[in-house]
Amino acid sequence: FFFFFFFQAEDGIRDAQESRGLGDVYKRQELVRFFWEYVYANKPVIIKGGVQQWPALERWSADYFRQWADHQLRVAPLPADGVNVRIEAPDMWEIPNPMEPDGEEVVQEDKGMVRKDRVCVFSPPRVVMSMGEFLDKIETRDGHDPVYYADGDLRSGALKQDFPFIVNDIMPLTEVLEFMEPKAQHLWLGRESVSKMHFDAVDNFFAQVVGTKRFLLIEPKQTNRMVDGRLHKAYNSFDLGSGEFTRDTTKGIVPELLSNYLPFDINKPDRSICPLFHHIPVQEAVVEPGDLFYQPYGWWHEVIGTPCPDRKICASISHFMAPYYARSSQPELRGLQWPIKRNSLYTPLTERMIKRKLEMEAATLIQRAWRTHAQALSTQIPKLTYFASRGRAELIRLTLAAGKIKYEDERISFEEFSQRKEQGKLIYGQLPVFCIDGKQYGQSYAIAKYIARLTNLLPVDPLLNLEAEALVDATDDVRRQFVPIRYMKDESENKDNVAPKKLAAYSRFYSEILPAALRNFDAILGTNRFLVAGVLTLADIAVYNLMCTVQRSNCDVMDQDEEILKMAAGCLNEFGGLKEHSRMVEGVDGIREWIEARPVTER
Numbered sequence: 076f077f078f079f080f081f082f083q084a085e086d087g088i089r090d091a092q093e094s095r096g097l098g099d100v101y102k103r104q105e106l107v108r109f110f111w112e113y114v115y116a117n118k119p120v121i122i123k124g125g126v127q128q129w130p131a132l133e134r135w136s137a138d139y140f141r142q143w144a145d146h147q148l149r150v151a152p153l154p155a156d157g158v159n160v161r162i163e164a165p166d167m168w169e170i171p172n173p174m175e176p177d178g179e180e181v182v183q184e185d186k187g188m189v190r191k192d193r194v195c196v197f198s199p200p201r202v203v204m205s206m207g208e209f210l211d212k213i214e215t216r217d218g219h220d221p222v223y224y225a226d227g228d229l230r231s232g233a234l235k236q237d238f239p240f241i242v243n244d245i246m247p248l249t250e251v252l253e254f255m256e257p258k259a260q261h262l263w264l265g266r267e268s269v270s271k272m273h274f275d276a277v278d279n280f281f282a283q284v285v286g287t288k289r290f291l292l293i294e295p296k297q298t299n300r301m302v303d304g305r306l307h308k309a310y311n312s313f314d315l316g317s318g319e320f321t322r323d324t325t326k327g328i329v330p331e332l333l334s335n336y337l338p339f340d341i342n343k344p345d346r347s348i349c350p351l352f353h354h355i356p357v358q359e360a361v362v363e364p365g366d367l368f369y370q371p372y373g374w375w376h377e378v379i380g381t382p383c384p385d386r387k388i389c390a391s392i393s394h395f396m397a398p399y400y401a402r403s404s405q406p407e408l409r410g411l412q413w414p415i416k417r418n419s420l421y422t423p424l425t426e427r428m429i430k431r432k433l434e435m436e437a438a439t440l441i442q443r444a445w446r447t448h449a450q451a452l453s454t455q456i457p458k459l460t461y462f463a464s465r466g467r468a469e470l471i472r473l474t475l476a477a478g479k480i481k482y483e484d485e486r487i488s489f490e491e492f493s494q495r496k497e498q499g500k501l502i503y504g505q506l507p508v509f510c511i512d513g514k515q516y517g518q519s520y521a522i523a524k525y526i527a528r529l530t531n532l533l534p535v536d537p538l539l540n541l542e543a544e545a546l547v548d549a550t551d552d553v554r555r556q557f558v559p560i561r562y563m564k565d566e567s568e569n570k571d572n573v574a575p576k577k578l579a580a581y582s583r584f585y586s587e588i589l590p591a592a593l594r595n596f597d598a599i600l601g602t603n604r605f606l607v608a609g610v611l612t613l614a615d616i617a618v619y620n621l622m623c624t625v626q627r628s629n630c631d632v633m634d635q636d637e638e639i640l641k642m643a644a645g646c647l648n649e650f651g652g653l654k655e656h657s658r659m660v661e662g663v664d665g666i667r668e669w670i671e672a673r674p675v676t677e678r
Contacts, residue, residue: 106250106253106254107428107431107432107435110254110424110428111428111432113369113371114278114369114371114399115399115425115428117295117371117372117373117374117399117400117415118371119292119360119368119369119370119371119374120368120369121360121362121366121367121368121369122366122367122368122369123365123366124365124366125282125365125366125367126245126246126248126282126283126284126365126366126367127365128246129244129245129246129282129284129365130243130244130245130246131241131244131245131284131285131390132284132285132364132365134244135244135284135285135386135388135390136285136383136385136386136387136388137210137213137214137386137387137388138386140206140210140264140388141206141207141210142240143206143240144205144206144207144210145205145206145207146205146206146240147203147204147205147206148203148204148205148206148209148225148227148237148238149201149202149203149225149226149227149237150201150202150203150204150209150223150224150225151198151199151201151223151224151225151226152198152199152202152221152222152223152313152315152318152320153198153221153222153223153224153268154198154221154222154320155218155219155220155221155222156222156269157222157267157268157269157380158269158271159197159198159268159269159270159271160195160196160197160198160270160271160273160336161195161196161271162193162194162195162196162306162336162337162338162339162340163193163194163196163309164192164193164194165191165192165193165194165307167194167322167324168194168196168307168309168322168324168327168328169324169325169328170191170194170307170328171307171328172191179191180192180304181303181304182304188303188304188305189304189305189306189307189332190303190304190305190306190307190338193306193307193338193339194306194307194308194309194328195306195307195308195309195333195336195338196309196310196311196322196327197308197309197310197311198310198311198313198320199310199311199312199313199320200310202313202315204315209223209225213265213266213387213388214387216266220318221313221318221320222265222266222267222268223265224263224264224265224266224268225237225262225264225265226261226262226263226264227261227262238262241262245282245392248280248282248367248394251280251394251396254424255278255280255396255397255399256396256397256420256421257394257395257396257397258277258395258396258397259277259393259395260392260393260394260395261392261393261395262390262391262392263380263389263390263391263392263393264388264389264390265380265382265388265389266380266382266387266388266389267380267381267382267389268378268379268380268389269377269378269379269380270376270377270378270380271336271337271340271377272291272293272336272337272340272341272375272376272377273335273336273337273375273376273377274295274298274335274372274373274374274375274376275335275370275372275395276335276372276373276398276401276402277372277395277396277397277398278369278370278371278372278395278396278397278398278399279368279369279370279371279393279394279395279396280367280368280369280370280393280394280396281362281367281368281369281370281391281392281393281394282366282367282368282391282392282393282394283362283363283364283365283366283367283368283391284364284390284391284392285364285382285383285386285388285389285390286364286380286381286382286383286386286388286389286390287361287362287363287364287380287381287389288361288362288368288378288379288380288381288389288391289359289360289361289362289378289379289380289381290359290360290361290362290368290370290376290377290378291341291357291358291359291376291377291378291379292357292358292359292360292370292374292375292376293355293356293357293358293374293375293376294356294358294374294375295372295373295374295375295415297355297375298373298375300349300351300352300355301337301348301349301352301355301375302334302337302338303338303348304334305332305333305334306332306333306334306336306338307328307332307333308328308329308331308332308333309327309328309329310327310329311323311327312327337375341357341377362391364383371398371399371400372398372399372400372401372415373398373400373402373415397418397420397421398418399417399418399421400415400416400417400418401415401416401417401418402415402416434536434537435535435536438535438536438537439535441535442535445528445529448529449529449530452480452511452529455511455512456481456482456483457480457482457483457509457510457511458482458483458485458509458510459471459472459475459482459483459484459485459507459508459509459510459522460485460486460487460506460507460508460509460510461485461486461487461506461507461508462486462487462488462489462492462506463486463487463488463674463676464676464677464678465623465624465676465678466678467506467507467519468506468507468519469620469623469624470519470520470523470616470617470620471507471509471519471522471523471526472484472669472673473616473619473620473666473669474523474526474527474530474532474613474616475526476665476666476668476669477530477532477611477616477663477665477666478526478527478529478530478532478665479530479664479665480526480529480530486674487506492506501515501517502515502516502517503517503518505517507519507522509522509525520547520548520551523547523613523616523617524544524547524613527612527613527616532611532612532613532616533612533613534607534608534612536608539607539608542606542607542608542614543606543607543608543612543613543614544613544614546596546599546606546607546614546617546618547613547614547617549592549595549596550617550618550620550621552592553588553589553592553621553625554621554624556584556588557584557588557589557624557625557629558624558629560577560580560581560584560629560630561577561629561630563576563577563580573632574632574635577630577632577633578632578633578636578639581629581633581636581639581642582638582639582642585625585639585642585643585646586642589625589646590646590649593646593647593649593650593653594650596618596650596653597650597652597653600652600653600656601652602652604656604659606618606656611660611663615656615659615660616660616666618653618656619656619657619660619661622647622653622657623657625643625646626643626644626646626647627643627678628640628643628678629678
């Protein structure tokens, strides 16, 4: 899934130290790696810059949202400390079937094992206020005022109902949706907040937009050491006018029983419930603006939100997916979260990933063979023989330069070529020829692809390799309609008739043939830096080489016509992406040095 590099970070959370964003990251062979290392392993990871391309990162602030000051939205009120959940004693609430004096703290009920000595108390239900009032409250609050945050499930209609103005600020996680089943998408907007230790029965791709979120994490396998029975659930009441929270001991209790919240505060662990809590590892992950945090099913997490001082808000979006794992269905383990089993929904995905993993392992063996060959080649100096021009040898030279392979660049005259051809010294009787250890190899594109494989400039993944090679061959299709114009002849052998014929062919090429090809290349490139797999490949070099070819004069007749030269020089004017792509390829180490040092030739 990604051509970015993972390093072990502090406290066991693996951190992507370098990435190029999801557009480059979620590719076939790296997707397989991500699946096995994180999804299958049920391991969290921070994808640095995973949503860096979202417009929201530049736009969102308190001032930005004030454009919609009159818009009504639902807001969650929290006590002054910003904590969303508290664990309270049962004598504060009228719970069903209360615990008898000296009775069991954990008892068997129809719905499983239930704690009678703890109640999980949530902040009050949402209240409605205008965006302007909400922003005033979070910007002007002092340490004693309630904390407010706005939220909503963007996939259940709240995007259009509560937050219609952010539709163009965020982008779908297209690559994630290729292999995970979406369930919900939640926006979190506010300032300081603390979401107490709990777990979600989903896989979460958590995108941080403004401010930071600090995750305290505990592995799912610690669940049975911390949780013994489910908790009764209650809600506090809230008066928006006075800003006061009250406890309705009768109406506040709801029928729902919870097993995904700890029955104690991790800052003050209850040794009667979990005597060895201090021996349970608590890991930490800080998710910064532009980061995407993958948090798998069952991972306990406490989340501390910190706003950006300049923008005065903290904003995040959770992308909840059907979990790859789920709790065990064994009756004797009911109410417990560990062990867990694989979700049958993803059986086809797992089978597909097994197949791809085997393909990758086979490709790795092939890659090792190429690496061994490259090491042997490093003790020799291969020789490339061609004319004193760019022509069909330039793609080979650029690929050698990108791969930083030393070689002898032999350039011969047409007369020398004719002599060698007559003497049978050229394989296939043509140029270019690539000579390794005294043996000749021909065909320019075959040579370029050989060098690309040798230097990891072609993907190992079969389908990605197909994409890259198809693009390389597509550039030759265009070249074959351009270069032969130079050699056009008139059937009457009247030289005066040849020039107009060539100019007409060039005019058609630049007005019809080339624009159609460029549109195809531009569409494939899209907004990406590279054409295939998110990294430099032979496809990028081949397209760059073609761009250089069609912008240069092809023959003496073309030299004499200003209109055709103008069409050639401006053929990329309508394709800004391809122009930027060419500049990018020119700046690649090795290619840049070759361009600066290569001999100046007419063609």
